[in-house]
Amino acid sequence: MYGMRMSEAFVPTLREVPAEAEIVSHQLALRAGLLRRSSAGVYTHLPLGYRTLKKIMQIIREELDAIGAQELMLPIVQPAELWRASGRWDAYGAEMFRLKDRHDREYCLGPTHEEIITALVGAEVDSYRQLPLSLYQIQNKYRDEIRPRFGVIRGREFIMKDAYSFDRDPEGLNETYERFFRAYQRIFARCGLTVHAVEADSGAIGGSHTHEFMVLAEVGEDRIVHCPQCGYAANVEKAVAVPTPWPVTASGGQAEAVATPGVRTIDELEAFLGVPANRMIKTLFYLADGEPVAALVRGDRELNEVKLATALGATRLEMAPPERIEELTGAPVGFSGPVGLSGVRIVADHEVVGALDAVAGANAADAHLIHLDWGRDFAADVACDLRTAVPGDTCPSCREAALEGASGIEVGQVFQLGTKYSEALGARFKDAEGKEQPIWMGCYGIGVTRTMAAIIEQHHDDDGIIWPVTVAPYQAIVVPIKATDADQMEAAKKVYEQLWTAGIDAVLDDRDERPGVKFKDADLIGFPVRITVGPKALAEGRVEVRWRDNRREERPLLSEVVGVVQAGLRERARF
């Protein structure tokens, strides 16, 4: 038996922290020899890292196969015409990697695969008898991220599992969605992750009902809010923002213009006038499908573009360029307000309805208006929920407790797409009455490479990674203290072979290094268990079994090692 020896393994560990890595999971992935960067946001997965990825993928396969999903492999290179058909060739924008072939035909590197799979299923499925159907693949995805960061957490090339479901009707879609939801909970649990499923926004992909699976982590890029009382949890982009009452209850008298030379931002205005931001009206100009719109939110609030787009029923929403703002208001950017605006639809957040003694731009250079009252001085065409929720808001679900905030890494998302893609791409079937119907679709993603990073983020200490046994590249490492000692090496090899025979992934550290070096590497890489073969214990026919997570050590007889290791691993792999 030969197997895996550290003396020959391609595991380039690093003693020092590479300058390129900011967050702990990225640093450890580089130091432990899992990853190397090739270019911005593009990574090579070294043998050890790839083993972990394969274990994650295997868990995903087992759980998805168990709910009847079938694996297939879709193309990375996808024709533009398909994306034009769904309207996303333009909608996806700069984030899409585009290329042309020698005949000048346009393609993209798939950022996702709804178009391809819908076209496929549309072509092959004709009858309700062929539904429901769930298909998935594990594949490289390409997104030219505006700013790749955090190593593999936001890469431009990454591995994703994406699944697509096809049902006859909304009820079927609901059932499928629930099945995937539960499968996801099992997948992440088996990966050793604590995840929170939160209500999310469906964004550019379209669709209605959707949840994100979040790994809570300081470095997470997504902000979520959750209710400690009723369990409501949502991405801040999606969370319904319960309005708080306007801070003052009396009019300030007649509206009045004040000179505010060069004061353009809310912060500057707050300092200049001594009025708190929550009494200001922030006026933002957008083009909704080309039509100008003014959106009003309280000065200290953040406008949520998705909510605005939904409120307007707009498919394309972009900020108005500064020239356009000047045209509409007659004033430079920074002095816009709702008073006297014409030719623009005005949409207000609930919170500004009923505002009294408010401050806003005067639509004239270097001037603002004070003492503004809702109804008397300005109004809106529509009032709705426009702002991004924040921690401290009243829970929109139970209306009792205050929401708490957290940040998370999104490792998975489940969507109910409905018929958006099936209609755009003509994926129809004949129902039992022979009537043509669009297929009801769902899609379900898991960021595989990101999941690996999230696991490290959740499982490490000062010495290195602490792999959950289910995803550890190897479960055990056998370390003879002195590689040149024949007795130790012989005993170590025997233990190592027994572990293999018992089906345990093991590595033999046969390097002629000082013990400290080998221990440090073992801790850094994060093998769940280390079996040390040293002179002291060996004299009594024993070895040392040391667990990485709690640093506990036992000293079984040579004949008992496999049983002890097996028992410990099994205990740690339970759910």
Added chain:
RNA sequence: CGGAGUGUAGCGCAGCUUGGUAGCGCGCCACGUUCGGGACGUGGAGGUCCGGGGUUCAAAUCCCCGCACUCCGACCA
């Protein structure tokens, strides 16, 4: 895309202000002494100083133009 910064040996960095032909630590190779938590000594290998142009007798160093990478921001008026 805007702002800031960095690019010198495999990795982490100094040298640049004040121009004179490149250095430190770790790693790597050889030998010796060591050997239970990243040993020590001796000897050694390894560099288009990101690229291109310019100034100069002379450029890692000064100037110009590119490129790459990192961080911050990109609705927050």
